[in-house]
Amino acid sequence: MAVLAGLSREAYLYAVAKWIQDKSVEPELLYRIYLMVGELAIKHKWRVPKDKELLRGLTQLAIIEMVREPRCPHCSGNKCKRCGFTGYLWLNESEKARVVGIDRASWFRRWSKRYPIVRKIQSYESEVFDKLRGERI
Numbered sequence: 001m002a003v004l005a006g007l008s009r010e011a012y013l014y015a016v017a018k019w020i021q022d023k024s025v026e027p028e029l030l031y032r033i034y035l036m037v038g039e040l041a042i043k044h045k046w047r048v049p050k051d052k053e054l055l056r057g058l059t060q061l062a063i064i065e066m067v068r069e070p071r072c073p074h075c076s077g078n079k080c081k082r083c084g085f086t087g088y089l090w091l092n093e094s095e096k097a098r099v100v101g102i103d104r105a106s107w108f109r110r111w112s113k114r115y116p117i118v119r120k121i122q123s124y125e126s127e128v129f130d131k132l133r134g135e136r137i
């Protein structure tokens with residue numbers, strides 16, 4: 001798509017996954033974010049348990065939250081009390097721990113504080129919007 005030309009590869013994949021909902025780009029997006037999470041882990045000297053696919057779990061969680069925006073099962077996105085009238089039901093802390101593949105205790109002790117750093121490297125949304133703003137449609 002010409003309108004997305006000039007974006008970083010990650011932002012491009014993110015835009016396609018999110019707005020066109022093309023699931024075929026998700027493996028590459030997952031892989032690229034996974035590499036960045038790996039770099040973060042090295043940079044911040046995170047000790048990652050060897051028997052768990054924790055970094056992959058963190059990547060998975062970030063993608064679920066950013067790309068999929070889980071629709072509220074109670075109202076199917078029509079906005080109700082259960083989802084705070086947003087139409088989306090975000091994962092609670094226990095569910096996040098489960099996606100990452102660790103127990104609640106280690107999620108709270110360590111990884112819930114590190115996770116926002118993982119989310120922050122994905123500033124693709126603003127990259128895409130900045131690009132679109134410059135285009136005349």
Ligand SMILES: [Zn+2]
Nearest residue numbers: 072075080083
């Ligand atoms: Zn709802």
